Structures are given as structure tokens and as C-alpha cells.
Amino acid sequence: MLSRHLDPIVAIATAPGRGAVGIVRASGKDLTALVDTLCGRSLKAREATYLPFLAADGQAIDQGLALLFPAPHSYTGETVLELQAHGGPVVLQLLLARCLEVGNGLGLRLAEPGEFTQRAFMNGKLDLAQAEAVSDLIDASTEAAARSASRALGGAMSAEVGELRDALIKLRMLVEATLDFPEEEIDFLQQADALGQLARLMSRLDAVLDRTRQGALLREGIKVVLAGQPNVGKSSLLNALAGAELAIVTAIPGTTRDKVSQTIQIEGVPLHVIDTAGLRDAHDEVERIGVARSWDAIADADVILFLRDLTRIGEAAYDADDQAIALRIGQGSRVLQVFNKADAVPGLALPDGALSLSAKTSAGIADLRQRLLQQVGWHATPEGVYIARQRHVSALQRTREHLDLAQDMATLPVPALDLLAEELRLAHDALGEITGAFTPDDLLGEIFSRFCIGK
Known part of the structure; x- marks a missing residue:
């Protein structure tokens, strides 16, 4: 093209x-x-x-x-x-x-x-960030995403990246000048306050990176998987979160044979909620395929809601199966333990960080919604966020990594100015990828090919 x-x-x-x-x-x-x-x-x-x-x-x-x-x-x-x-x-x-x-x-x-x-x-x-915002504005699935895409199209993100770029160019010029004129014997790091400039640049970069992560959440959303044994209330919880009867709910274990997905929004952030087949050793071939797909969905999730049934806590077989599932899922930051059917067993002591709720009465659902946002680091109000992509987040993260290395070079007993200059150059290149100043042609082709024809 x-x-x-x-x-x-x-x-x-x-x-x-x-x-x-x-x-x-x-x-x-x-x-x-x-x-x-x-x-x-x-x-x-x-x-x-x-x-x-x-x-x-x-x-x-x-x-x-x-x-x-x-x-x-x-x-x-x-x-x-x-x-x-x-x-x-x-x-x-x-x-x-x-x-x-x-x-x-x-x-x-x-x-x-x-x-x-x-x-x-x-x-x-x-610039490239604004061009991507055109596509994001067309594809926006929530009001908050549309408003944030409009801010990005208006240049909000580009302006912040431009300020970072200007500060980085200034710092690069000082380093390069010191390398070019060593006979001047200028104490670069002290007289030019290079370390102070670098520290301020990194602080501003962290603020932009945080806002960019929020914008990426608005665009990409959060993939939430409901996991647990059969008949613990996963389908009921999906219906409670969505506010509609999307999944069939019965007392028969194994009712859900395959994934059921629904996208909802919380504070403008899209949540892609996936109800999975109950995790157990299935004897039915169809259910066995459904369970395998459940584990695939769990592996790909941003947040795993590990759902337990409060009415069955203490049953030896149930507790043993729960423990086996917990070992396979793990205890990472993306796992949120949720205990269902609190209406039937109120006041039971729970592990630290766990939530109790009732999918039947919707008690605790509002708390769960807020915890889901906290789990992925959402803390912004949509009015102050511009839309962003994971590519932008990755570019800023690489910029930060190169600035960290630059700081290491600058704080050596004998500062390695040539290596410092190289890390600053690499940081500059990574930052330029956001607006298209240093973007390979194959990436440009990939970005624009996802637009609609006529735009």
C-alpha cells in the first residue's frame, strides 16, 4: 500500500x-x-x-x-x-x-x-497516534471510549509525547555536546544538571505511561473469566453482571458445556465476561471439550474470578476438587476469589482479599464491579483519559527501560557518556514510534489495513 x-x-x-x-x-x-x-x-x-x-x-x-x-x-x-x-x-x-x-x-x-x-x-x-484515534473513534463501544478517542484525535496524547520528546532532545544535545568537545572539561553531570533533568523526565514519563495504560483499558477492555466447579453459580453471576438472562441456569451440574461471552461496561471500561464450563473430570466427550476450552480461556484472561459455593464449604470431595483447581489456576494478581450464595450462608469467615456475594439477590455485585476495575489498575475518570493502544504502552515501557539504563550509566563513578548517549537515543526512537517519527513501513501497513474502506 x-x-x-x-x-x-x-x-x-x-x-x-x-x-x-x-x-x-x-x-x-x-x-x-x-x-x-x-x-x-x-x-x-x-x-x-x-x-x-x-x-x-x-x-x-x-x-x-x-x-x-x-x-x-x-x-x-x-x-x-x-x-x-x-x-x-x-x-x-x-x-x-x-x-x-x-x-x-x-x-x-x-x-x-x-x-x-x-x-x-x-x-x-x-500524526500516527491521531490517525489511530480515527479508527478508535469509529470502533468505540462505549461513550467514554468515544470521548477519549476524540481527545486523542484532537492531539491530547501527541502533545504529552511531544513534551517528553522535547525534554529528551534537550538532554541528548547536552550529552552529545560533551562528547564532541571533551577539551572544554565541562563537568557535564553537575553543571548541566543532567541527572536532575533525567529524573524529571522519568517522572513525567511515568505519569504519561499511567494515563496511557488507562486509555488502553478503555479501548481494549478487560477479559474476565468465570471459573470454578460445576453448579457454583457462574452462569447466575454472568446474568447478574450483565443484568440479563444470557446463560441457562439450572441445578444440574454441567449445564454450561461451552463458553458464553458478554461485553458489559463499568465506568465506561468494557468488560468481556466469559462464563465457562464447570471444571471437573468430565466423562462426556462434549463436556470434556468444553472443560478444555475453559482452561484455554483461563490461560488468556486478564482477571480470573475463581468462584466457590459457600453452601458446600466443608464437604471433603468439594474442598479437595477446589484445592486442585486452585493449584492449577495459581495465586497471581489476576486471580480474584469470589464466594457465592452468601444469602444462604451469611457471615462466614473468608480468606484475605476474597469477596462474598449472592448472584441470586445481586448482593455484593456492586463491590465486585469495583474490585474488577481495581484488579487491572483502573483509577481514572473517563473525562480525563485519551484513548490508547497496547502498542503505545509498550513503546513507553521501552522508553522507560532505556532511561533506567541511561541513569545507570550517568551515575557510575566515571560516567559512561558514550553509553549514556546511546541509551538516550534508543529511548528517543522508542518514543518516536508512538507518533510515527520512527515507525517501520510494515507496522504502518498493519495499522492502516484495519481501517474501513473510504476512511
């Missing part, structure tokens, strides 16, 4: 299906021939003109609005033509085919997914 970025492109820019209005969008260096032939006249810049869109025989394909955005004052930075017609699929396909027919001599071709936004990035209209 990157090798053909000079071709003029065209695509239907509105969603598939019927609608009141449909848009065909074209972008290229010179669309004069397309405008003159399709519209039968020239167009004033950024002014909507109502006219017929002409077929090859001079008949009107449709009547609609034409808008011309000459370069560089357009979304892509190239000249952009938008044809707003009635939103029927046949009409839009006819209009698209006519554009390709007229533009054949210009090399006009169908746009690939995300190519309009890719051109905006390549022409300096958006």
Missing part, C-alpha cells in the same frame, strides 16, 4: 446498506478532469454545489451535492472531491463506477482500507 501512495484514489465513504445520504470520496494531486466530467462544471473551493452527477451518455446518475477541497486544505492534504448522493447501494456503486471510468486515464483506483487516513498521516495532517 505504501508504494502506491501517489495514485489518485476513490471509495464509497459511508457504511454499507441503505441510508438517506451516501458519499463517494476521491483524493489525488489533480482531480480537475474528474470534476469537469462528473459535475459538468468547475467547483468553488469548500462550497457545496447542488448539481446532477453525469453518466457517460450525459444523463444524470443522481442529483446531489459536490464539494471540492483543494490541496493542502483537506483531510488527506491532497485535493479531495466528495460527492453526496442518495444513500442507495446501487446509486453509490454506479457513481463509484463512473468515477473509475472517468479517472482511468489518471490512474484512479479503489482506495484500500484506511488509505485516506494514511495519506493524511503521510502528508503531515495527522
Whole structure:
């Protein structure tokens, strides 16, 4: 896709299906021939003109609005033509085919997914973080995610990364100057307060990293798996969390044979809740497959709700099976012990950090929702968060690692300035990946290929 970025492109820019209005969008260096032939006249810049869109025989394909955005004052930075017609699929396909027919001599071709936004990035209209925010805004599944994506598109994240970059460049310049002019005998680390600058930079980076993690949670959500023995109330808990009867609930152990998934939101954070088959030695082949899938889901979870039945605590066989499950799940930070059926056995002592609730009466469900957010480190209010991706988090983490190594080099008895300069350079490169300053072409292709066609 990157090798053909000079071709003029065209695509239907509105969603598939019927609608009141449909848009065909074209972008290229010179669309004069397309405008003159399709519209039968020239167009004033950024002014909507109502006219017929002409077929090859001079008949009107449709009547609609034409808008011309000459370069560089357009979304892509190239000249952009938008044809707003009635939103029927046949009409839009006819209009698209006519554009390709007229533009054949210009090399006009169908746009690939995300190519309009890719051109905006390549022409300096958006940086990479803002370009990704366009896709995130379209794909947002909650109001909080949509508002946060809008902040990222407006440059909130890019501005913070830019401040970090400027501080890092300043520090790099001081180090490089000391390496270039050793005869000056400047005590770099003390007189330039290099260690102080580095410490302040790392502190600001930590704050940005924390906000970025919150933004990634808003975009990616949390994968929560309900795990435990059969008939402990996993399906009832899924229904209680979702506020709807999504899973079949009976007193028969093994009712759930396969995963049942539902996405809910808590404070704008998407939770992908997965109800799994009860964990036991199954004799039925279908149930055995379901149990194997349960363990696969547990391995891939962000949070595991290990559900126990308070009414069966003390039964030798039940306790032994629970212990075996606990050993296999482990006791890591992603495991949350939950004791169900508190309405039947109130006041029972629980292990530290465990929760008791009743999926039947919904008592304790509100506490569980808050614990789920705490479990993954959510502490922000959606109004102050910009959307982010795991790639951004990884880039900031690598930046922090290189700054840690730089600090080590700077605090040696004899500071290793050449190694310090190299770590600062690597930190700068990692930071630049967020906005696209140091991003490989194959990563750009992967990012933009996930967009919808026409955007």
C-alpha cells in the first residue's frame, strides 16, 4: 500500500446498506478532469454545489451535492472531491463506477482500507497516534471510549509525547555536546544538571505511561473469566453482571458445556465476561471439550474470578476438587476469589482479599464491579483519559527501560557518556514510534489495513 501512495484514489465513504445520504470520496494531486466530467462544471473551493452527477451518455446518475477541497486544505492534504448522493447501494456503486471510468486515464483506483487516513498521516495532517484515534473513534463501544478517542484525535496524547520528546532532545544535545568537545572539561553531570533533568523526565514519563495504560483499558477492555466447579453459580453471576438472562441456569451440574461471552461496561471500561464450563473430570466427550476450552480461556484472561459455593464449604470431595483447581489456576494478581450464595450462608469467615456475594439477590455485585476495575489498575475518570493502544504502552515501557539504563550509566563513578548517549537515543526512537517519527513501513501497513474502506 505504501508504494502506491501517489495514485489518485476513490471509495464509497459511508457504511454499507441503505441510508438517506451516501458519499463517494476521491483524493489525488489533480482531480480537475474528474470534476469537469462528473459535475459538468468547475467547483468553488469548500462550497457545496447542488448539481446532477453525469453518466457517460450525459444523463444524470443522481442529483446531489459536490464539494471540492483543494490541496493542502483537506483531510488527506491532497485535493479531495466528495460527492453526496442518495444513500442507495446501487446509486453509490454506479457513481463509484463512473468515477473509475472517468479517472482511468489518471490512474484512479479503489482506495484500500484506511488509505485516506494514511495519506493524511503521510502528508503531515495527522500524526500516527491521531490517525489511530480515527479508527478508535469509529470502533468505540462505549461513550467514554468515544470521548477519549476524540481527545486523542484532537492531539491530547501527541502533545504529552511531544513534551517528553522535547525534554529528551534537550538532554541528548547536552550529552552529545560533551562528547564532541571533551577539551572544554565541562563537568557535564553537575553543571548541566543532567541527572536532575533525567529524573524529571522519568517522572513525567511515568505519569504519561499511567494515563496511557488507562486509555488502553478503555479501548481494549478487560477479559474476565468465570471459573470454578460445576453448579457454583457462574452462569447466575454472568446474568447478574450483565443484568440479563444470557446463560441457562439450572441445578444440574454441567449445564454450561461451552463458553458464553458478554461485553458489559463499568465506568465506561468494557468488560468481556466469559462464563465457562464447570471444571471437573468430565466423562462426556462434549463436556470434556468444553472443560478444555475453559482452561484455554483461563490461560488468556486478564482477571480470573475463581468462584466457590459457600453452601458446600466443608464437604471433603468439594474442598479437595477446589484445592486442585486452585493449584492449577495459581495465586497471581489476576486471580480474584469470589464466594457465592452468601444469602444462604451469611457471615462466614473468608480468606484475605476474597469477596462474598449472592448472584441470586445481586448482593455484593456492586463491590465486585469495583474490585474488577481495581484488579487491572483502573483509577481514572473517563473525562480525563485519551484513548490508547497496547502498542503505545509498550513503546513507553521501552522508553522507560532505556532511561533506567541511561541513569545507570550517568551515575557510575566515571560516567559512561558514550553509553549514556546511546541509551538516550534508543529511548528517543522508542518514543518516536508512538507518533510515527520512527515507525517501520510494515507496522504502518498493519495499522492502516484495519481501517474501513473510504476512511
